[in-house]
Amino acid sequence: MNTEPVVLSVSAAAALAICFHISIIPHEIDFKIKRLLGLYVASIAGLYYLLHRETVTNPGTVTVLSATVFNAALTASILIHRMFLHRAGKFPGPFMARVSKFYSVFLSVKKMQYHKEVEQLHxxxxxxxxTGPREVSVIRASAVQTIYGAQSTCSRAPFYSQVADHPNCSLHASRDRVYHNLRRRAWDRGFSTAMLKDYEPRMGALTDLLIAQLRSRVGTPVDITTWSNYYSFDVMGDVGFGKSWGMLESGKLHKAINELHAAMALLGYIGQVPWLSRLLMELPAATKALKGFQDWCWKQMEEKKKAVAQFRPIEAFCWLAVETPSFGPWGARAVDSWVSVLPVRNLSAATRLFGRVEVLDKPRDLITWLLTDSKLDTKLPSQAINEDSRLIIIAGSDTTASTLAHAFYFLAKYPGAYKKLQNVLDAAFPGGDAEFSNATACGLKFLEGVIFETLRLKPAVPGGMLRMTPPEGLTIDEVYIPGDVVVSVPTHSIQRDERYYEKASEFIPERWMDEKAHMVKDKRAFIPFSKGTFGCVGKNLALMELRMVLAKVALNFELEFAEGENGSRIEEETKDTFTLTVTPLFVIFKEREK
Structure with missing residues (x-):
């Protein structure tokens, strides 16, 4: 047997593997895995063909041997680089974290509480x-502004591209700062102070429906986690899409919530390895739950697109009929007939109807703002706006539901805090919950303290928001972090750090009031909504929801744990699936004695 072709093939495979690794080190290849696998398979097939054509003895054996050597050399090169030569090599951490991000997957699947695992590592x-081959977790308040602030030079990490690449991604997944700012314009308008005033009475009606449902269950165990999901989901249906999903009314779980939690569970398992997540998304059998939720979200968006498109010619007719003198009284009568059959609140252009209906000079829901943004209306890819629908539902319902459930947990656990909250609310709204207004509630420091303390101890997104350092790197205090390293500040951990909060593990709402302000040593360590350019755009809406529900419930009911419930499960079994997926919490509501 002529061994020369064998030696040549094997040597070339080893050299090629090392050269390939060196060539990809400066580049982000996370989402090119599919193409690289295709190239790998094609190369093996090509090698077999060449060996066979050259009449090499046992070309199949030589091909397999060459592929094995290539794999071994590539693996060895990667391991040596990550363990001894990597730019992030100076930072301490578990040995396996230096080798592979699959170590984070291992930590995630243990109890689905990755944020607590990171806390232990710190x-x-x-x-x-x-925490990974090129990932560093930083738990210092001084790092917050550097990594997340408005002037930060960091960009979003590859984690955000595991669903879709620019420009086909949602606002939340947009990694291009300029493009993100352009898209955020419509979101900011949809969450403006003026729009919050428009949303408030609609949110109030849904809150009253929640109160009615709780009243019908007085004295019996209520899973407040489930009802928090019903409420936040229905609110986001109204505010986000201008429609109701009817869960508060029916008291039944919409299938989309199950699909949402299944999709988030998948993210909790494999989201630590973004390229794997992207790869699995292209295998329908592996991601049935994820695709089910995605398809449902996209369907909601497509229905909304059609509705908005249908309104535009009608709006033009209304303008013409009302503003053109020659139309006269006939125009007004025609407009009246149109208005009588239209879902008026969804009209998206200014429509003056001589006082017959209210003046509608803006959209009445967030999606319409996005669809009618003049700067993006014709430029935004269809997939991008569809992805925004998923963002609205996850960020607008799942996170609020988690915070509500945890707020009720703390108030049931600390009855003194609940009683104090009731006294504060009684003084502010002596006529009961019918007098509630967000403007007044904003000034109630103890209510704010309850909300902030819940967000501090149980942030809806407990892990750190991942960012990529700029090519030149950055310095936090005295520590230099090289460029192209993924960095984060773990929200759960830093908000429980004794360096920044006195009695950091205790629920003390008064720490957010003047009387105990010294208990918050450094407000930079409070980041439940993140900060800066990529911070949560719906923060003020979420706070309004929390104020309204907690206030109206406290004004109407006494609250305690149900028999056999002590809240231990919510501490031990709530899962980190990027957002917190909260375990059932059973409480008892009782009518207050007036």
Whole structure:
């Protein structure tokens, strides 16, 4: 047997593997895996063809041997680089975290509480921990502004591209700062102060429906986690899409919530390895739950697109009929006939109807704002706006539901705090919940303290928001972090750090009031909504929801744990699936004695 072709093939495979690794080190290849696998398979097939054509003995054996050597050399090169030569190599951390991000997957699947695992790593290794081959977690208040602030030079990390690439992604997944700012314009308008005033009475009607449902269950165990989901989901249906999903009314779980939680569970398992997540998304059998939720969200968006498109010619007719003198009284009568059959609140252009209906000079829901944004109306890819529908539902319902459930947990656990909240609300709204207004509630410091303390101890997104350092790197205090390293500040951990909060593990709403302000040593360490350019755009809407529900419930009911419930499950079994998926919490509501 002539061994020369064998030696040549094997040597070339080893050299090619090392050269390939060196060539990809400066580049982000996370979402080119599919193409690279295709190239790999094609190369193996090509090698077999060449060997066969050259009449090499046992070309199949030589091909397999060459592929094996290539794989071994590539693996060895990657391991040596990550363990000894990597730019993030100076940071301490578990050995396996230096080798592979699959170590984070291992930590995630243990109990689905990755944020607590990261907290333990910081206790062991310090403020800077290497949690992946090129990933560093930082638990210092001074890092917040540098990594997340408006002037930060960091960009979003590859994690955000695991669903779709620019420009086909949602606002939340947009990694291009300029493009993100352009798209955020419509979102900011949809969550403006003026729009919040428009949303308030509609949100109030849904809150009253929640109160009615709780009243019908007085004295019996209520799973407040489930009802928090019903409420936040219905609110986002109204505010986001201008429609109701009817869960508060029916008291039944919409299938979309199950699909949402299944999709988020998948993200909790494999989201730590974005390229794997993207790869699995292209395998329908592996991501049935994710595709089910995605398809449902996209369907809601497509229905909304059709509705908005149908309104535009009608709006033009209304303008013509009302504003053109020659139409006279006939125009007004025609407009009246149109208005009588239209869902008026969804009209998106200014429509003056001589006082017959209210003046509608803006959209009445967030999606219409996005669809009618003049700067993006003809430029935004269809997939991008469809992805925004999923963002609205996840960010607008899942996170609020988690915070509500945890707020009720703390108020049931600390009855003194609940009683104090009732006293504050009684003084502010002596006529009961019918007098509630968000403007007044904003000034109630103890109510704000309850909300902030819940957000501090149980942030809806407990892990750190991942960012990529700029090519030149950055410095946090005295520590330099090289460029193209993924960094984050773990929200759950830093908000429970004794360096920044006195009695950091205790629920003390008064720490957010003047009387105990010293208990918050550094407000930079409070980041439940993140900060800066990529911060939560719906923050003020979420706070209004929380104020309204907590206030109206406290004004109407006494609250306590149901028999056999002590809240331990919500501490031990709530899962980190990027957002928190909260376990059932059973409480008892009782009518207040007036």
């Amino acid at each position: 206790r062991k290794y310090g403020d800077f921990v290497r």
